[in-house]
Amino acid sequence: MFALTKNKVVTLLSAVALFASLNISAETLRETFSAQSGGELYLRTDVGRLTIDTHSSNEVILEVQVKGEDADDFELTHDVNGDRINVYGKVEGRKGWGWNRQLKVEFRVTVPKEFNLEMHTSGGSIDIEDLIGNVDAHTSGGSIDVGNIQGDVTLKTSGGSIQTEEIHGEIDAHTSGGSIRVTMTKQPTKDAELSTSGGSITAYLMEDIQIDIDASTSGGRVRSDFDVDGRVKKQSIRGEINGGGPRLELHTSGGSVSIKKN
Secondary structure (H helix, E strand, O other), rough: OOOOOOOOOOOEEEEEEOOOOEEEEEEEEEEEOOOOEEEEEEEOOOEEEEEEEEEEOOOEEEEEEEEEEOOEEHHHHEEEEEEEEEEEEEEEEOOOOOOOOOEEEEEEEEEEEEEEEEEEEEEOOOOEEEEEOOOEEOOOOOOOEEEEEEEEEEEEEEOOOEEEEEEOOOOOEEEEEOOEEEEEEEOOOEEEEEEEOOOEEEEHHHHOOOOEHHHHHHOOOOOEOOOOOOEEEEOOEEEEEEOOOEEEEEEEEEEEEEEEEE
């Protein structure tokens, strides 16, 4: 049976479903926490896809779906410390490569519009949309997609791509194994640094954007649709676009860099 220990009783939305022919169990759990604007959610899990949405209510709604032959090995706990909600997902007895092949976990969390997030997953993608607050997101095995964030974002993945759109704050993003796509349709007010060790970078920028650009690659070419006042070489560009402004750094060790007009 799926193991669950926590400070509050979890409402089970559906009982464990057993499919004899496939020997698969599935369970969906739901918990609601009181929260205030400006609070924080800390979520760390050994496995799972994380999807974060927002709403106008002063509460955090946590939904977790667990399925697979090893569902009973997954343990979920949580606690509340002031205005911070902590959620932990742990796989008991995980050993060696392939430990989670028979386990699929999906987190869907809805938080107040103004909230801060710190997310860690060792085995899934992270999607965050429409938030006023700071975001710190890390995954060891998936992509990260964030959009319409009014706050600073830190994004790290070891095995997937990164996509950012309409981030109104500082950006620090790095992937060791994927491509990066960044979209800016409004004038940025803070610096942004995006880098990858194993993929290409594409930046879509508003036509009249004012930035200082620093773009380079060790394994491809750098191309820009914009006129750059500075140093332009085959594998690097450094200078001002439209008079300069906040700094945009784009660096890759294994692909091309494209700077396009949006």
